[in-house]
Amino acid sequence: MIEIVENPPKSQWEQLTRRAEIKGESLRDIVADILTKVKLHGDSALLQFAREFDKVELNSLEVSSQEIINAEAYVDKSLKTAIQKAAENIYTFHCAQKMDMIHIETVEGVECWQKPVPIESVGLYVPGGNAPLFSTVLMLAIPAKIAGCKDIILTTPPDKNGNIHPAILYAARVAGVTTIIKSGGAQAIGALAFGTESVPKVHKIFGPGNRFVTEAKKQISAEGIAIDMPAGPSEVMIIADEYADLDFIAADFLSQAEHGPDSQSIMLTDSRDIAYRLSEALEKMILRLPNKTMIMKSLQHSRVIFFNNCNDLWNFANEYAPEHLIVNTATPEEAFEKVVNAGSVFLGEFSPESAGDYASGTNHTLPTGGCAKAFSGVNLDSFIKKITFQRLSKEGIGNIAQVVTTMAGNEHLLAHKLAVDIRIEKK
Amino acid sequence: MIEIVENPPKSQWEQLTRRAEIKGESLRDIVADILTKVKLHGDSALLQFAREFDKVELNSLEVSSQEIINAEAYVDKSLKTAIQKAAENIYTFHCAQKMDMIHIETVEGVECWQKPVPIESVGLYVPGGNAPLFSTVLMLAIPAKIAGCKDIILTTPPDKNGNIHPAILYAARVAGVTTIIKSGGAQAIGALAFGTESVPKVHKIFGPGNRFVTEAKKQISAEGIAIDMPAGPSEVMIIADEYADLDFIAADFLSQAEHGPDSQSIMLTDSRDIAYRLSEALEKMILRLPNKTMIMKSLQHSRVIFFNNCNDLWNFANEYAPEHLIVNTATPEEAFEKVVNAGSVFLGEFSPESAGDYASGTNHTLPTGGCAKAFSGVNLDSFIKKITFQRLSKEGIGNIAQVVTTMAGNEHLLAHKLAVDIRIEKK
Numbered sequence: 025m026i027e028i029v030e031n032p033p034k035s036q037w038e039q040l041t042r043r044a045e046i047k048g049e050s051l052r053d054i055v056a057d058i059l060t061k062v063k064l065h066g067d068s069a070l071l072q073f074a075r076e077f078d079k080v081e082l083n084s085l086e087v088s089s090q091e092i093i094n095a096e097a098y099v100d101k102s103l104k105t106a107i108q109k110a111a112e113n114i115y116t117f118h119c120a121q122k123m124d125m126i127h128i129e130t131v132e133g134v135e136c137w138q139k140p141v142p143i144e145s146v147g148l149y150v151p152g153g154n155a156p157l158f159s160t161v162l163m164l165a166i167p168a169k170i171a172g173c174k175d176i177i178l179t180t181p182p183d184k185n186g187n188i189h190p191a192i193l194y195a196a197r198v199a200g201v202t203t204i205i206k207s208g209g210a211q212a213i214g215a216l217a218f219g220t221e222s223v224p225k226v227h228k229i230f231g232p233g234n235r236f237v238t239e240a241k242k243q244i245s246a247e248g249i250a251i252d253m254p255a256g257p258s259e260v261m262i263i264a265d266e267y268a269d270l271d272f273i274a275a276d277f278l279s280q281a282e283h284g285p286d287s288q289s290i291m292l293t294d295s296r297d298i299a300y301r302l303s304e305a306l307e308k309m310i311l312r313l314p315n316k317t318m319i320m321k322s323l324q325h326s327r328v329i330f331f332n333n334c335n336d337l338w339n340f341a342n343e344y345a346p347e348h349l350i351v352n353t354a355t356p357e358e359a360f361e362k363v364v365n366a367g368s369v370f371l372g373e374f375s376p377e378s379a380g381d382y383a384s385g386t387n388h389t390l391p392t393g394g395c396a397k398a399f400s401g402v403n404l405d406s407f408i409k410k411i412t413f414q415r416l417s418k419e420g421i422g423n424i425a426q427v428v429t430t431m432a433g434n435e436h437l438l439a440h441k442l443a444v445d446i447r448i449e450k451k
Numbered sequence: 452m453i454e455i456v457e458n459p460p461k462s463q464w465e466q467l468t469r470r471a472e473i474k475g476e477s478l479r480d481i482v483a484d485i486l487t488k489v490k491l492h493g494d495s496a497l498l499q500f501a502r503e504f505d506k507v508e509l510n511s512l513e514v515s516s517q518e519i520i521n522a523e524a525y526v527d528k529s530l531k532t533a534i535q536k537a538a539e540n541i542y543t544f545h546c547a548q549k550m551d552m553i554h555i556e557t558v559e560g561v562e563c564w565q566k567p568v569p570i571e572s573v574g575l576y577v578p579g580g581n582a583p584l585f586s587t588v589l590m591l592a593i594p595a596k597i598a599g600c601k602d603i604i605l606t607t608p609p610d611k612n613g614n615i616h617p618a619i620l621y622a623a624r625v626a627g628v629t630t631i632i633k634s635g636g637a638q639a640i641g642a643l644a645f646g647t648e649s650v651p652k653v654h655k656i657f658g659p660g661n662r663f664v665t666e667a668k669k670q671i672s673a674e675g676i677a678i679d680m681p682a683g684p685s686e687v688m689i690i691a692d693e694y695a696d697l698d699f700i701a702a703d704f705l706s707q708a709e710h711g712p713d714s715q716s717i718m719l720t721d722s723r724d725i726a727y728r729l730s731e732a733l734e735k736m737i738l739r740l741p742n743k744t745m746i747m748k749s750l751q752h753s754r755v756i757f758f759n760n761c762n763d764l765w766n767f768a769n770e771y772a773p774e775h776l777i778v779n780t781a782t783p784e785e786a787f788e789k790v791v792n793a794g795s796v797f798l799g800e801f802s803p804e805s806a807g808d809y810a811s812g813t814n815h816t817l818p819t820g821g822c823a824k825a826f827s828g829v830n831l832d833s834f835i836k837k838i839t840f841q842r843l844s845k846e847g848i849g850n851i852a853q854v855v856t857t858m859a860g861n862e863h864l865l866a867h868k869l870a871v872d873i874r875i876e877k878k
Contacts, residue, residue, distance in 0.1 A: 143825050371840060444805050
């Protein structure tokens with residue numbers, strides 16, 4: 025059922041860590057055209073796209089406060105409680121990431137500061153589709169709120185009646201979203217990037233989405249508008265030893281598979297027994313789920329890799345740089361030292377990806393496709409920029425004048441030198 | 452000499468904060484072609500571009516350790532001392548930015564960590580041109596070294612004899628660069644992004660450059676490779692009150708102007724006297740510089756804006772989001788509260804931009820073109836990604852099981868629910 029590779033030589037690693045190609049070429053012009061229309065025609069373009077793509081005639085793009093209040097009645101009490109508890113944990117973990125202003129005197133009379141300042145206005149995209157992704161609302165809006173962003177604009181596509189799912193509206197209220205816009209797809213990204221009559225222009229855009237949304241984020245990012253990170257299909261890597269419970273691993277594989285046919289699950293193990301028994305466990309576990317056919321199809325990119333040598337195993341994991349890494353071994357804490365590239369790491373048998381996807385407190389918006397080599401997942405810092413300040417006293421400028429003028433002179437920047445010389449001369 | 456605008460109404464702000472258009476369209480195909488050639492042909496493409504653009508036949512792309520040692524003899528003692536002292540201050544300020552691992556128990560039995568981990572391999576681009584920009588070497592390599600990046604690869608174009616300026620080699624050694632490559636332009640960015648026989652592939656690319664370099668960074672960034680920030684022409688905004696010394700302001704204006712004809716300097720003031728006397732001060736100060744013609748030309752984008760109302764003045768500054776902001780007033784410390792968008796802020800009359808460009812300790816690689824609304828300048832964090840870890844005990848998963856399964860069920864992600872259920876069932 026699942027392909028098993030044994031001790032692949034280094035020469036094969038590049039091919040084994042490669043993700044499925046994402047075809048973006050054909051999308052480029054379609055998305056560029058949508059973005060241009062939104063830039064030129066604002067709200068009327070958004071309303072037209074809602075007619076075309078969402079099959080709905082909207083009266084207003086912005087969700088009214090009445091709609092938000094009304095939504096509450098349609099959310100189950102148990103779900104409300106769950107959303108509140110998850111929100112609390114996400115709040116706790118992201119609050120712990122707060123940073124202080126840094127202040128240091130590098131030389132007598134030369135004071136330097138680094139001050140964290142919230143990005144004033146942020147846009148959060150929450151995809152539509154079959155399920156209401158209220159968890160993503162929490163993951164994006166709660167850190168934005170803690171950071172102190174003033175305008176937190178959420179856009180998400182409306183259903184055929186022009187409504188947003190009540191659980192999304194409820195989560196948005198719990199998390200502190202300031203404006204909710206009924207718009208999805210590339211057009212929503214355009215609206216956040218350029219602003220329209222109803223949609224405030226934002227400085228940074230966050231959130232997952234389909235190929236159109238991803239391409240739109242890529243295009244507006246090339247124009248200098250900030251985005252959270254490049255997006256791609258979700259993925260999990262599981263490191264398992266002989267002590268691992270295969271039912272747990274099978275359930276974790278299936279969790280990844282249900283995200284869609286381009287998701288990828290990979291198990292690395294130093295136990296041949298575990299490697300060869302996974303398929304059986306999957307077949308048993310899949311019986312507990314509906315739509316087996318879709319999930320079976322999603323397992324096509326999945327793979328088991330057996331390594332004799334544990335160093336190779338960890339090196340391979342870092343080379344792959346997984347979005348999610350589950351370490352289901354007897355000594356998972358060794359991951360603190362071994363893991364160099366990953367989005368989020370789950371230690372031990374009782375830490376399934378689901379825990380972090382929803383409620384442990386960590387963020388679920390994470391770098392995919394190997395981007396974990398350079399990118400962090402969404403965290404408090406994603407909503408903050410750091411401004412440096414400096415103040416030199418008369419003595420301070422005197423103390424570094426020689427250094428500055430020598431360097432500026434050697435870089436042929438004579439006005440830079442003059443700016444120091446004139447201050448020394450006149451005081 | 453300099454245009455003066457008085458109390459512009461808000462409707463004019465957008466036009467007044469607009470930067471000069473950067474024409475990228477025509478470059479796109481040229482750069483895409485260069486990148487493709489580097490991807491396909493590696494070193495031989497780099498050597499061919501060196502012939503074509505740098506007019507040099509290189510024996511080797513990598514600078515040898517002998518070349519680095521030899522360079523020292525060609526650097527003036529005074530410059531060596533200056534570089535060392537600047538390096539110390541940059542080291543001190545960026546060391547102060549170190550962050551600890553965060554660890555918190557969000558719920559009993561649910562432990563979450565955020566661990567800062569250095570990006571393993573980074574590429575630093577240092578432009579060639581008329582002057583050796585050894586200061587940029589320090590600004591990029593020192594924080595990379597502090598962060599703990601293993602491979603710090605610097606690329607910079609060779610001169611017509613195939614050499615790199617000795618001051619660049621000296622600064623690279625002081626700062627801890629691990630490999631120096633003789634290559635400039637879009638091809639150097641391609642080499643860092645894809646790797647060649649001589650150039651290690653890196654995970655993130657930093658540094659300023661001309662239009663080709665900027666376009667190349669933009670294109671590889673769209674492919675998912677991390678870059679420091681979008682680049683554009685340099686700019687300074689000066690806020691001055693009636694107490695400001697106009698000679699200082701004039702020298703700061705000229706410092707900006709000498710960067711080139713697309714640089715911009717803007718003075719905001721609540722003093723009509725200061726506004727109308729700047730031109731005179733500029734004319735006097737320019738006499739102290741060679742190549743007045745180039746500098747005069749560079750002042751064409753410069754402007755003075757007088758505001759009656761100080762709130763408008765600060766709001767305008769934030770709307771412009773300057774790369775450098777000099778606050779030359781009697782109460783510069785108010786900037787800590789007032790400034791929301793800026794790259795680096797210089798407080799008081801003894802804090803010229805030159806200080807931060809070279810030696811105070813702050814970084815000089817900063818967001819331009821209004822990007823300061825969402826981007827930070829280069830700082831220690833630019834070389835680090837933050838990985839989250841979590842570990843749930845048996846009790847921990849029990850404590851959040853209900854929350855996870857309720858949310859997963861409502862998002863129709865039943866395998867996510869199963870991954871928790873199976874753990875609760877079996878233990």
